[in-house]
Amino acid sequence: xxxxxxxxxxxxxxxxxxxxxxxxxxxxxxxxxxxxxxxxxxxxxxxxxxxxxxxxxxxxxxxxxxxxxxx
Numbered sequence: 001x002x003x004x005x006x007x008x009x010x011x012x013x014x015x016x017x018x019x020x021x022x023x024x025x026x027x028x029x030x031x032x033x034x035x036x037x038x039x040x041x042x043x044x045x046x047x048x049x050x051x052x053x054x055x056x057x058x059x060x061x062x063x064x065x066x067x068x069x070x071x
Contacts, residue, residue, distance in 0.1 A: 002043025005036075005053045012060035014039050016068065024061040029054045 003010050015024070015035055027035070032054050037046045 003041045004044040005049050008056040008060045011036055011057050012064050014041055015061045016064040024058050024065050
C-alpha cells in the first residue's frame with residue numbers, strides 16, 4: 001500500500017530524499033503537487049489534493065530539510 005495525501009510526514013521524508021538540494025519553502029504548490037505525484041511510493045488520486053494537504057506536506061518537508069542541514 002503506497003503513500004496517500006494524508007501521509008504528510010512520510011511524503012516529506014521521500015521528498016527530502018528525492019530533492020535534498022531544494023529548500024521546500026521555495027517550492028510552489030503546483031510544483032509540490034508534481035513532485036509528490038511523481039514519487040514511486042505515491043498511490044493516491046492526484047486530484048484529491050488541496051491547499052491544506054500540500055501545506056502540511058511542505059511544512060513537514062521543511063522540518064526534515066532543516067533537521068538535515070543542522071546535522
